[in-house]
Amino acid sequence: MIEFDGITFNELISRRIMGELAGHDPSYSELAQDQVPNRVTRYSFMAAIAKINGLPFFPRVAEFCEAALHATCDSTVMTRGFFAPLCLSGSDKLVVAVANPWSPLPEEYLAPRFPHLEIIKIVTLATEISRAIESVATNSGPSRSELEAIDVEDLDDGIHDFDVTTDYAEPMAQLVATIMADAVRTRTSDVHFKVEKETFYYAFRCDGDIGAKVEIPMKLKDRLDAFLLNLMKLPTEIRNTAPGISGRFTISYFHRPIDIRYERHRTYRGYHVTMRLLDKSNINVTLGKGTLAFDDDTMFALNKVMKIPAGIIVMSGPTGSGKSTTLNAILRELNRPDVNILTLENPVEDEVPGITHCDLKSPKEFKPMIASFMRSDPDIILMGEVRDFESAELAIEAAVTGHKVLTTIHTARASQIIERFEQLGLERWKIAQTLKAACAQRLVKLLCPYCKEPSKGVSEFDRKTFSLDDSWADIPVFTAKNGGCAECRNTGYNGRTAILEIIPITPKISDLLAKGEMTPYELELKVAEEGVLPSLRRSGLRLLRDGKTDLLAVSKVIDMTYTDD
Numbered sequence: 001m002i003e004f005d006g007i008t009f010n011e012l013i014s015r016r017i018m019g020e021l022a023g024h025d026p027s028y029s030e031l032a033q034d035q036v037p038n039r040v041t042r043y044s045f046m047a048a049i050a051k052i053n054g055l056p057f058f059p060r061v062a063e064f065c066e067a068a069l070h071a072t073c074d075s076t077v078m079t080r081g082f083f084a085p086l087c088l089s090g091s092d093k094l095v096v097a098v099a100n101p102w103s104p105l106p107e108e109y110l111a112p113r114f115p116h117l118e119i120i121k122i123v124t125l126a127t128e129i130s131r132a133i134e135s136v137a138t139n140s141g142p143s144r145s146e147l148e149a150i151d152v153e154d155l156d157d158g159i160h161d162f163d164v165t166t167d168y169a170e171p172m173a174q175l176v177a178t179i180m181a182d183a184v185r186t187r188t189s190d191v192h193f194k195v196e197k198e199t200f201y202y203a204f205r206c207d208g209d210i211g212a213k214v215e216i217p218m219k220l221k222d223r224l225d226a227f228l229l230n231l232m233k234l235p236t237e238i239r240n241t242a243p244g245i246s247g248r249f250t251i252s253y254f255h256r257p258i259d260i261r262y263e264r265h266r267t268y269r270g271y272h273v274t275m276r277l278l279d280k281s282n283i284n285v286t287l288g289k290g291t292l293a294f295d296d297d298t299m300f301a302l303n304k305v306m307k308i309p310a311g312i313i314v315m316s317g318p319t320g321s322g323k324s325t326t327l328n329a330i331l332r333e334l335n336r337p338d339v340n341i342l343t344l345e346n347p348v349e350d351e352v353p354g355i356t357h358c359d360l361k362s363p364k365e366f367k368p369m370i371a372s373f374m375r376s377d378p379d380i381i382l383m384g385e386v387r388d389f390e391s392a393e394l395a396i397e398a399a400v401t402g403h404k405v406l407t408t409i410h411t412a413r414a415s416q417i418i419e420r421f422e423q424l425g426l427e428r429w430k431i432a433q434t435l436k437a438a439c440a441q442r443l444v445k446l447l448c449p450y451c452k453e454p455s456k457g458v459s460e461f462d463r464k465t466f467s468l469d470d471s472w473a474d475i476p477v478f479t480a481k482n483g484g485c486a487e488c489r490n491t492g493y494n495g496r497t498a499i500l501e502i503i504p505i506t507p508k509i510s511d512l513l514a515k516g517e518m519t520p521y522e523l524e525l526k527v528a529e530e531g532v533l534p535s536l537r538r539s540g541l542r543l544l545r546d547g548k549t550d551l552l553a554v555s556k557v558i559d560m561t562y563t564d565d
Helices: 011-024 026-030 033-039 042-053 075-081 105-110 126-137 144-148 171-185 218-231 236-240 296-306 323-334 363-374 389-400 416-423 428-434 460-465 507-514 520-530 536-545 551-557
Strands: 002-004 007-009 083-089 093-098 118-123 190-195 200-206 214-216 244-253 256-266 271-278 311-316 341-345 356-359 380-383 404-409 435-447 453-456 476-479 493-504
Touching (some): 002 033, 011 026, 011 042, 042 118, 075 083, 083 105, 083 126, 171 218, 171 244, 190 218, 218 236, 218 244, 218 256, 218 271, 296 323, 296 435, 296 493, 311 323, 311 389, 323 380, 323 404, 380 389, 389 404, 389 428, 404 416, 416 428, 416 520, 428 435, 428 507, 435 536, 476 551, 493 536, 536 551
Parallel strands (some): 093 118, 311 435, 341 356, 341 380, 380 404
Antiparallel strands (some): 002 007, 083 093, 190 200, 244 256, 256 271, 435 493, 453 476
16 A cells, blocks of 8 residues: 555555556656655656546645635644645635545535535645645734733733644733744744843744744743743743753644643843754654655665664764654664563653653663663663763663663764763773664755756865865756745755664674774774765765755765765
8 A cells, every 4th residue: 555645545546546657657667655655756646646536736726725715614624634625616616625536525524514515626735735724724923012012920820731723812822822833834843932132032943954033022031931831830930940941841733732842941141942843743753754765775774783683773963863763763663562662761752652661850760760671571772862871881781681772872973982982981892792783864954846956066166175076077966046935935945854874883893893903983984995884975965966955955964074985
């Protein structure tokens, strides 16, 4: 069966789709059904669906959506059913956008609500249907004058389940709801609130970059701070006594729950709040799909690593590089009824059915929790992060006793994982004995497919700067359009994809490392010379060659100024 953009098609329909795709492009005939989401564009796939059903295909429909038609409809039903009424055609026809023409739900749901209208279906993208629903449902939020009129002494203590798609009479609730709804809609990863000398503002981090500042009246900073603490049911008096405050709360976006991880620390002028949106609906955590659509070589190396029966698999990279997402995807692959998987995280970001997740409340709980884990008959243990000597030593102890341990650490390159463990106080031979794979990951921004601009090769200056050979002078590449377009929120980029570097620690390499006959850097050079295993540099250049990203985006996450190849 084919699963595409959240819609699963049965075997009969899947075969018809494969036949239509092969007729459109003979190369598609060689694809297996599970390869379709990664190898076929959304436009080709949805055009094939439209043709099979004899319906027109319109990739852009959100702009034609009439808000009045949604007044009697439940946005949750439409979102889950992948349909939305768009507009009237004449006086007796209702045009409805669908992503799954075989589903009877649009007719069953809309016919009673529009009894005198004939339903005319058109096919569009699932993402376009969501955009259509959101375009007419999003509240514009309070005006500046309304914000200025907020009573800063007024405090509503009754908000527990915060629905950001509801209209609130209280302006502060409406302000926060509008900000969070905008954040979800624009696929923001983090929302920052900052107090500076004369300004108080918020900004979104999208696709790895922090966007424009949006100012808020300074007098609202304490009121907003108290409102957010209230969402987490924390007492407001702690805000001036605690140097750092951590918490969590949940928002509802069109009845879809989204966890928010809250972190606040004191600053010279006030405070800095960072709220991370753990919206898994926008992140495909399946290996080989969506954000984790690695190339065939990377998938082969990763599958080989997952076959290791015991030892430590470490994923490194800076904050926000998707390390935890990849490890959770690996856990999903390893999750079987005959395997006992335990995780120790702070906080738990992605709950997987069949896996026992444990939330670390404080650093003091770490050692007793791991000790308890070891007595709980685990096969696989996920430790959120190695931060100090104690956590590193316990990870190695678990691996020595025959467990598979997955964890993360902060280093720039995969080979530096070994050095980082040594810096934490562990002996080289212990590391070499238990470490089975050192991995490094980055998230590279993808060019907007609607406005990216072609460029004839890489300039001589950039070739010298980024250690590229002269063949790149004639290789056609693409760059982000300055100012972008409406589809990419005027950034020139749309989404990110993960690239991975893997250094396996074989028994031979383990022996050389333990005896001091090979340094971690020499191991990195050896792997680079062989040119078989995936590296960050080669993967980044592959994306550049394929026209999916540009040199600026690659060089922003990978040190391209040197090469070991």
